[in-house]
Amino acid sequence: MSSSDFLRAKIEGRRLSMVTCYDYTFARLLSGSAIDGILVGDSVAMVMQGHPSTLYATVELIRLHTEAVVRGATAKFVVADMPFLSFRRGVTAALDSAHAFMTAGAHAVKLEGVDGHEDVIQRLVESGIPVMGHLGLQPQAVHACGGFRVQGRSNDSAQAISRQASTLEVLGAFAVVLECVPASLAEDITKAIRIPTIGIGAGAGCDGQILVLQDLLGMNLDFRPRFVRPFLDGARNIQDAVTQFDEAVKAGTFPSTEESYS
Numbered sequence: 136m137s138s139s140d141f142l143r144a145k146i147e148g149r150r151l152s153m154v155t156c157y158d159y160t161f162a163r164l165l166s167g168s169a170i171d172g173i174l175v176g177d178s179v180a181m182v183m184q185g186h187p188s189t190l191y192a193t194v195e196l197i198r199l200h201t202e203a204v205v206r207g208a209t210a211k212f213v214v215a216d217m218p219f220l221s222f223r224r225g226v227t228a229a230l231d232s233a234h235a236f237m238t239a240g241a242h243a244v245k246l247e248g249v250d251g252h253e254d255v256i257q258r259l260v261e262s263g264i265p266v267m268g269h270l271g272l273q274p275q276a277v278h279a280c281g282g283f284r285v286q287g288r289s290n291d292s293a294q295a296i297s298r299q300a301s302t303l304e305v306l307g308a309f310a311v312v313l314e315c316v317p318a319s320l321a322e323d324i325t326k327a328i329r330i331p332t333i334g335i336g337a338g339a340g341c342d343g344q345i346l347v348l349q350d351l352l353g354m355n356l357d358f359r360p361r362f363v364r365p366f367l368d369g370a371r372n373i374q375d376a377v378t379q380f381d382e383a384v385k386a387g388t389f390p391s392t393e394e395s396y397s
């Protein structure tokens with residue numbers, strides 16, 4: 136896949152699938168799947184580091200995780216997330232951050248919002264860096280939008296999100312993530328713009344869907360929002376496996392003779 140394949144998929148009516156990934160081992164597993172793209176999301180700060188929000192992700196953190204993912208998924212389309220404020224300190228600072236991700240092996244960058252950094256998006260695109268937008272719930276603005284809640288329920292808010300989606304298209308973004316917006320709004324936006332919409336909590340009318348890998352695998356015990364479908368009971372399976380290991384060690388049945396060197 137490439138950013139132009141995303142646009143082609145929309146024209147041809149093919150749905151796109153994406154997941155987040157932060158590490159080499161999972162990236163290797165994703166390599167063998169048909170998934171269309173991997174996002175090294177700033178959710179790494181929450182999922183891998185245990186922070187309460189994505190505000191704690193840094194350029195260096197995303198760069199390191201991007202390198203690991205690219206090493207594991209050499210043939211996949213990898214998007215690196217521009218972390219909090221990394222694209223709000225002017226065009227030069229944003230280019231420096233994007234430079235770090237592209238030389239780490241990413242094929243595109245994603246950034247939240249549009250208003251106030253149109254110049255950054257335009258400059259990235261003009262510099263040959265495919266840009267994915269992110270509208271609706273913007274977790275980096277969690278303190279300004281009253282928590283992790285559905286956006287675009289009022290007319291004004293819905294219109295603002297639609298306008299921003301069109302602006303992203305005009306600025307040359309190749310796709311846009313729509314997070315936690317009413318399904319009808321996501322569907323209207325999807326019909327109105329030519330770039331693919333990738334939904335998370337945005338209903339089935341989007342051109343594609345993305346989930347955090349650990350949510351998809353049912354590994355998160357504390358977090359089960361309405362839009363997450365766990366395709367595996369990962370938490371229970373992992374805990375069962377570790378319990379079996381613990382019991383085998385304590386019973387003296389692990390390691391066996393076959394699992395030992397003569």
Ligand code: KIV
Pocket residue numbers: 155174175176177178179216269312314335345347
């Ligand atoms: O960082 C992330 O995981 C994301 C997805 C929710 C789209 O931005």
